[in-house]
Amino acid sequence: MVAGEWVEVEGISVEVAVKAALEELGIEKDGAEVDILQEPQRGFLGIGRQDAIVRVKPQPRPKRARRGRGGRKRRPSGQKQPSGRRPGNQRPEAKQRQARKGQAGKKTESSRRPGGRPKTAGNKAAGREVQAVTGQDNTVDDLGKEQAAVVEEFLSGLLEEFGLEGKVESRHDGRTLCAEVLGEQTEALVGPKASVLQAVHELTKTVVQRKTARNCRLRLDIAGYGEKRRKALGIYAGQLADQVLDEGGEIMLEPMNSSDRKVVHDAIGAVDGVRSYSEGREPRRSVVVALK
Amino acid sequence: MSGEIVERVVNYVVSSIVDDQEAVEVTMVDRGEDEVVAEVRTAPGEMGRVIGRGGRVARAIRSVAQAAAEEEGLTAGVEFVD
Numbered sequence: 001m002v003a004g005e006w007v008e009v010e011g012i013s014v015e016v017a018v019k020a021a022l023e024e025l026g027i028e029k030d031g032a033e034v035d036i037l038q039e040p041q042r043g044f045l046g047i048g049r050q051d052a053i054v055r056v057k058p059q060p061r062p063k064r065a066r067r068g069r070g071g072r073k074r075r076p077s078g079q080k081q082p083s084g085r086r087p088g089n090q091r092p093e094a095k096q097r098q099a100r101k102g103q104a105g106k107k108t109e110s111s112r113r114p115g116g117r118p119k120t121a122g123n124k125a126a127g128r129e130v131q132a133v134t135g136q137d138n139t140v141d142d143l144g145k146e147q148a149a150v151v152e153e154f155l156s157g158l159l160e161e162f163g164l165e166g167k168v169e170s171r172h173d174g175r176t177l178c179a180e181v182l183g184e185q186t187e188a189l190v191g192p193k194a195s196v197l198q199a200v201h202e203l204t205k206t207v208v209q210r211k212t213a214r215n216c217r218l219r220l221d222i223a224g225y226g227e228k229r230r231k232a233l234g235i236y237a238g239q240l241a242d243q244v245l246d247e248g249g250e251i252m253l254e255p256m257n258s259s260d261r262k263v264v265h266d267a268i269g270a271v272d273g274v275r276s277y278s279e280g281r282e283p284r285r286s287v288v289v290a291l292k
Numbered sequence: 293m294s295g296e297i298v299e300r301v302v303n304y305v306v307s308s309i310v311d312d313q314e315a316v317e318v319t320m321v322d323r324g325e326d327e328v329v330a331e332v333r334t335a336p337g338e339m340g341r342v343i344g345r346g347g348r349v350a351r352a353i354r355s356v357a358q359a360a361a362e363e364e365g366l367t368a369g370v371e372f373v374d
Contacts, residue, residue, distance in 0.1 A: 026345070154308055161304040162360060163297060191359055199355035206349050207308045210341070
């Protein structure tokens with residue numbers, strides 16, 4: 001285990017921030033050490049309010065402490081600490097945050113709008129503020145290679161157990177692992193509405209997390225499904241754009257995951273006179289197409 | 293043998309997630325003609341990993357097990373026995 005991994009999260013309350021941090025680390029509360037760096041302050045009419053800032057790290061119990069769930073929360077690589085230093089490096093971060101405090105009220109306000117996710121305050125903070133100290137930066141590349149190898153091995157093994165003929169390709173591209181399962185027979189691993197594909201995605205991420213002790217952002221495609229889906233969605237979005245241009249009003253699509261929504265947003269963005277936005281909470285967040 | 297693929301797939305996936313692979317046990321139980329249930333046992337304390345936060349991993353295992361069952365024309369369930 002990487003000793004000293006910790007996250008700092010800001011949220012509207014200590015509870016919210018801690019919860020988001022625990023989620024980010026993938027640990028339970030009783031396995032965590034929580035430092036409250038800043039107590040939240042109410043302020044008055046939104047003036048002078050401060051978010052809570054907490055630092056959470058797993059207690060050194062190697063077997064139990066599970067780190068990082070991948071996926072929803074991003075950990076921009078640019079925010080990574082350059083070295084394995086911990087406390088020394090943290091302070092300046094905290095100070096930066098203090099300096100930005102003025103925006104905090106507004107930010108939180110907006111994250112509580114309907115349409116935001118229930119834990120948005122925490123999640124948002126986690127996405128932007130999380131500092132994960134891993135060791136040296138030059139291990140990122142090695143880690144990517146190692147994770148790509150784990151993905152390839154796991155998926156190849158899975159094909160074998162299924163008795164399906166196919167090929168697995170994986171590579172890492174900065175912070176994202178891309179894996180592709182090729183072969184006609186592998187369609188069995190897509191399933192209705194890609195439910196099996198999603199399950200395989202979840203399992204692959206879990207295995208990577210277990211084997212390399214780090215989570216990953218994984219893009220997985222099986223039997224060309226993603227490609228087909230993107231094409232179909234793009235065409236569908238184009239039709240909806242036409243419809244809105246003809247008839248006016250707004251059209252709300254069925255709930256989709258974030259990558260599908262992005263395809264729709266991109267397609268709508270390419271058409272003059274219409275715009276798109278998302279509404280609702282994950283996992284039932286939908287794109288709405290409207291006139292500009 | 294019915295449910296063979298399910299058994300292998302479930303065993304493989306669970307073993308990939310736990311530390312103690314030797315302790316993983318998958319027992320197939322027939323439930324009627326076309327239905328099988330895979331009972332999963334792991335070393336004490338490792339079941340949490342297999343189930344995952346909010347049951348996400350367990351759900352994924354069930355979904356993959358079902359896909360495996362379809363290869364054999366079956367329906368499969370997975371039970372995690374703690």
